Amino acid sequence: MKKALCAVLAAVLTLSLLSACAGETQQEPVDLSAFAQTLRETYEFAQHLSAMDPDAEEFAKQSIKQYLPGLLDMDLEQRVICMSMMRLNNGEFSLVQTKNAQDAETVKELFQNRVDYMVGDGESPGGAWYPGPTELWKNSSRVVSHGNYVMMVVAEECGQIVDEFNALFE
Numbered sequence: 001m002k003k004a005l006c007a008v009l010a011a012v013l014t015l016s017l018l019s020a021c022a023g024e025t026q027q028e029p030v031d032l033s034a035f036a037q038t039l040r041e042t043y044e045f046a047q048h049l050s051a052m053d054p055d056a057e058e059f060a061k062q063s064i065k066q067y068l069p070g071l072l073d074m075d076l077e078q079r080v081i082c083m084s085m086m087r088l089n090n091g092e093f094s095l096v097q098t099k100n101a102q103d104a105e106t107v108k109e110l111f112q113n114r115v116d117y118m119v120g121d122g123e124s125p126g127g128a129w130y131p132g133p134t135e136l137w138k139n140s141s142r143v144v145s146h147g148n149y150v151m152m153v154v155a156e157e158c159g160q161i162v163d164e165f166n167a168l169f170e
Helices: 002-025 032-042 058-067 101-119 131-139 158-167
Strands: 078-083 092-097 141-146 149-154
Touching: 032 078, 032 092, 032 158, 058 078, 092 101, 101 131, 101 141, 101 149, 131 141, 141 158, 149 158
Parallel strands: none
Antiparallel strands: 078 092, 092 149, 141 149
8 A cells, every 4th residue: 555655656746847847948938029120120121121910901911811811810829920012022021920730830831832922933923023032032031930930031141030030949
């Protein structure tokens, strides 16, 4: 009887310690709006982008529906979309936190579809239209994720921005 009680107490203690350790390693939520503001303050391309708020502006709502179809239908934790309002698109970034892994995969697909559309298929021009922006979208774009956080960035400093995004989760 004493051995069984000791075994049960040991199991409870072990589970308690594991729970405590797991709690210590959980990361605080990342504030995507703050990260977007840092990008806008640090990188020249980002200073020229418009933050798209579909709840405040009909134009933003229609733009997101057109360029990232399905995104506004998703129940997201956070969403920051920054797009160029000029035909000559020299960069863009979008940041999203989803509520689950499946939605994160869907957002990654939506973001990659945006990149593919802007680059074109080689037979007809993409949405970037001009040679310089098309090359930028083709060679300096990334879609990356950490858990339920997803970022699409198109910028000459793409690699550095991806590193900064990754650092948010360390």
